[in-house]
Amino acid sequence: MGVLSFLFSSSIGRKLVMAVTGVSLIAFLVVHCAINACVFFMDGGATFNAAAEFMAHNLFIRLAEVGLIGGLLIHIVQGLSLTLNNMKKRNNKYGSSPKRTNSTWYSRSMGLLGTILLLFLVMHLKDFWIVSRFDAQGGLTESKTLYHFMLEVFTNPVPVTLYVLGCISLAYHLLHGFQSAFQTFGLNHPILTPMIKTLGAAFSIIVPLVFASIPVVIHLGLIK
Amino acid sequence: MKHSMKVNLQVWRQKNTQAQGNFENYSVETNPDMSFLEMFDVLNEQLIHDGKEPVAFDHDCREGICGMCSMVINGNPHGPKQAITTCQLHMRSFNDGDTIVVEPWRANAFPVIKDLSVNRSSFDRIIASGGFVSVNTGNAVDANNILIPKDIADEAFEAATCIGCGACVSACINASAMLFVGAKVTQLSLLPQGQSERQSRVVAMVNQMDAEGFGACTNTGACSAECPKGIPLSVISTLNREYTKAKLNGI
Numbered sequence: 294m295g296v297l298s299f300l301f302s303s304s305i306g307r308k309l310v311m312a313v314t315g316v317s318l319i320a321f322l323v324v325h326c327a328i329n330a331c332v333f334f335m336d337g338g339a340t341f342n343a344a345a346e347f348m349a350h351n352l353f354i355r356l357a358e359v360g361l362i363g364g365l366l367i368h369i370v371q372g373l374s375l376t377l378n379n380m381k382k383r384n385n386k387y388g389s390s391p392k393r394t395n396s397t398w399y400s401r402s403m404g405l406l407g408t409i410l411l412l413f414l415v416m417h418l419k420d421f422w423i424v425s426r427f428d429a430q431g432g433l434t435e436s437k438t439l440y441h442f443m444l445e446v447f448t449n450p451v452p453v454t455l456y457v458l459g460c461i462s463l464a465y466h467l468l469h470g471f472q473s474a475f476q477t478f479g480l481n482h483p484i485l486t487p488m489i490k491t492l493g494a495a496f497s498i499i500v501p502l503v504f505a506s507i508p509v510v511i512h513l514g515l516i517k
Numbered sequence: 518m519k520h521s522m523k524v525n526l527q528v529w530r531q532k533n534t535q536a537q538g539n540f541e542n543y544s545v546e547t548n549p550d551m552s553f554l555e556m557f558d559v560l561n562e563q564l565i566h567d568g569k570e571p572v573a574f575d576h577d578c579r580e581g582i583c584g585m586c587s588m589v590i591n592g593n594p595h596g597p598k599q600a601i602t603t604c605q606l607h608m609r610s611f612n613d614g615d616t617i618v619v620e621p622w623r624a625n626a627f628p629v630i631k632d633l634s635v636n637r638s639s640f641d642r643i644i645a646s647g648g649f650v651s652v653n654t655g656n657a658v659d660a661n662n663i664l665i666p667k668d669i670a671d672e673a674f675e676a677a678t679c680i681g682c683g684a685c686v687s688a689c690i691n692a693s694a695m696l697f698v699g700a701k702v703t704q705l706s707l708l709p710q711g712q713s714e715r716q717s718r719v720v721a722m723v724n725q726m727d728a729e730g731f732g733a734c735t736n737t738g739a740c741s742a743e744c745p746k747g748i749p750l751s752v753i754s755t756l757n758r759e760y761t762k763a764k765l766n767g768i
Binding site: 295296299303304305306307308309375378379381382383384385386387388389390394395396397400401403469473476477478479480481486 | 527529538540589591592593618620623624625626629688690691692693695723724726727730731732733734735736737738739742743750751753754755756757758759760761764765767
């Protein structure tokens, strides 16, 4: 460790870890979103299944997946520990509720949004990832592809609602997290920062919107 | 123009650091031209007259440059107006009959001494941990011997306008002191004087900041929004950069 021990001990080092893992997760979302969007080819899931098949069996992807899970776990553990620590820094709370115009509610609620996302993730991984990676529930077959599996899950309105709520949490988590990561990297520039904020806002709306649209569209029977 | 007004106050009273505090209700006859602190002077005159303990509150210059005044007014440090200190807030910013809640900065790193007065020595210890700045001794050097470009001088000055009042800590959901430390580190790292200590200084100051029990920054921006001097959030970004560079250099 030595030189890098500050990443897990100092306040700035710890948020640097949040930013680095956060940006890696953002990069992952781009890939995930692109593959999901394949369902809109309206080809009965052929493109989507091919992409999912590639992701499940390509060695490089599987190795990257290990890194992804590692990064995700660090993001979760460090995030929870930072949030719990920060909550202990003001034992006597304010009596008057401040006029919260000084910051956005979602920037103050990253721990809460992250926890909702964690719960969502447990459900989501159980629903799809376990099925596609391990041969649980009989596994995937020629006649029952990941696409068919998805159509089946989203016939039920309960998962559809939960997935939409998960995507809303993701949108707000990203809305703060995207630009915050660059601030943590030490990048604050009169021209670049407004560009990062705009890009971050666009990303935070578009990506969760694409994700959320899929269960809704499937549930409404618009793609089969 | 009506020249007198009455406000109802809910003021935090706390005997000492250990004591359990509570809000007390007062009613004060004031006028719109009084500053918020002058209104408190009136309240204290009234309390002394009635044989009660006056409210302890910090104040010094009363012109917005010393950083002593420190009241959270209706939930906002230094009150509802932007970019001013409590002493620069006037009663005309309130309406006749308003109820105003006044409490101290709240953070574990700023323990209450009494009533509205808090101990901000943790800030002094952070400054002290920054150490010295190397300068040549001997005869006074020519004023323009060290050239500093105007834009750098301006940026350093903007950071140097921090008066160390602690409003950033009081506003932050995490009670983080990074805007304060960021302002100091930015100012010193921009100027040619003190470059020798640049890296050791930032590491020492951040270590002290963490040891004092301030929270970690989550970039909400509340500190900068509430700062009476409008210190920009970019100083925290500079702090992150300076600190990370120093740590990667093994400092």
